[in-house]
């Protein structure tokens with residue numbers, strides 16, 4: 001008599017992931033070549049899309065995975081941007097190096113703010129993050145060396161002599177302004193790839209599973225041994241680092257800063273939330289779909305002045321009502337396609353028929 | 362040696378006393394039943410034991426260590442598993458992933474090291490067919506089974522069960538009792554809150570009666586059920 005020992009396997013990959021990986025690689029190579037192929041205006045548009053997507057991936061990580069609904073991420077965009085300006089103008093640091101320093105400083109800012117906001121629950125947490133962003137904005141607006149309330153510009157020679165610009169001028173024969181745009185674009189592309197890579201790796205890891213548990217039910221997560229507080233704090237710190245880097249990079253490209261623009265709740269939080277919500281919260285794919293839609297809507301509706309914001313709001317509400325998991329959620333539910341699969345599916349025993357599982361969230 | 366010992370544990374919610382000077386101990390591998398009318402403070406007692414809420418006074422020892430101020434996460438890691446009376450699944454994770462979280466975090470191991478055991482627990486608790494289904498889509502009975510399965514995945518030395526037999530058919534109840542007996546037979550200590558007395562009495566060695574936050578009796582089930590005080594409280598309730 002032989003004993004049948006059921007053997008189990010866990011799989012995450014699905015049949016779309018290999019072709020998608022190849023397509024993503026091709027898209028990345030194409031994206032890398034873009035500055036040689038298109039005009040400066042298009043490069044600037046793409047820079048905007050890439051950086052908004054970085055911000056959206058971060059907000060999605062906070063809200064869609066850690067359950068931290070922040071409406072104050074402009075605190076880290078603005079603080080990162082100002083930290084970069086301070087390094088360049090006051091200390092003479094190269095703007096590109098200053099971008100990294102700005103990320104570290106933003107993360108340091110997140111430590112005291114976490115002590116304050118993490119005591120607050122639900123809507124109070126959201127309000128707390130917004131209050132902090134306002135406080136940081138008011139404080140930085142007092143800083144006379146950086147232009148106070150009216151703001152200031154990066155010195156022309158600082159951006160002209162940025163690491164890399166000289167090389168690009170010599171090798172590719174670009175003008176300094178062209179080279180500057182191409183450089184910030186490439187950095188934004190690298191930042192996006194690293195951000196998506198980080199988020200996806202995190203979600204695939206044991207920590208990502210714990211994070212999903214905390215998001216769904218914090219009390220139960222703690223009862224099965226998940227350190228919910230530490231998990232949320234780490235995500236909050238990581239998001240403030242990346243958001244700070246993104247903010248600094250955005251303002252290297254803009255080369256002009258003012259407190260109102262750098263701490264704009266509309267530009268750096270409302271639009272970002274819109275992108276995540278229409279694309280689909282709690283998935284890596286959602287913000288990607290969302291940012292493309294947002295870009296087209298923005299161009300389509302730009303002529304309508306303040307109606308534009310109203311229309312965005314209306315579209316956001318409609319999506320929330322009729323497709324609460326966003327447009328990507330609709331696609332994924334219909335087709336079962338997941339470009340960044342995170343589900344752990346159990347196979348083996350009597351379970352060999354294929355189930356269609358939606359994405360996390 | 363006692364695996365769990367409560368000494369003069371008290372807790373008030375505002376003016377409402379839900380635990381008053383509670384003292385009792387559970388031995389290693391023992392099974393203790395807890396009964397008492399609705400609102401007696403039974404679930405609150407579990408919340409005190411697992412650290413969900415802190416007592417106003419008194420001490421709780423688990424596995425020889427004072428855990429009165431230790432958070433639930435750490436109590437789980439030292440071997441305390443619990444179910445919630447109102448099931449608390451991770452709704453947007455699958456049933457299998459619910460167990461995987463508990464297995465990996467509750468025993469401090471990697472997912473790959475616990476996945477087989479999680480699958481076996483799903484077989485034992487009759488949830489294997491639902492393994493890849495989102496937990497948010499389960500029926501109440503399935504959610505209750507998931508509570509048990511998820512607690513088991515943390516490999517507890519002490520298992521706290523809060524009313525998991527309510528609403529079961531006769532046959533389902535028998536198979537649940539068999540499952541719990543099997544867990545108990547492996548040396549796991551069990552504290553089981555249940556209104557279904559015949560199921561409870563076929564598993565536990567001792568019964569504790571809670572009434573308005575006070576322990577009014579603890580001992581062998583037949584002695585407890587014979588006591589006048591308990592009969593008065595349960596007057597009108599079928600025994």
Ligand SMILES: Nc1ncnc2c1ncn2[C@@H]1O[C@H](COP(=O)(O)OP(=O)(O)OP(=O)(O)O)[C@@H](O)[C@H]1O
Nearest residue numbers: 374377379397398399400401402403404405406446
């Ligand atoms: N967090 C809380 N805040 C205030 N009161 C609470 C809280 N939790 C429970 N209570 C109250 O404490 C009392 C005891 O509740 P508990 O849930 O412990 O009772 P129980 O014995 O488990 O009852 P049941 O048999 O209905 O499950 C009830 O009156 C309840 O309303």
Ligand SMILES: [Mg+2]
Nearest residue numbers: 403404405446
């Ligand atoms: Mg109860």
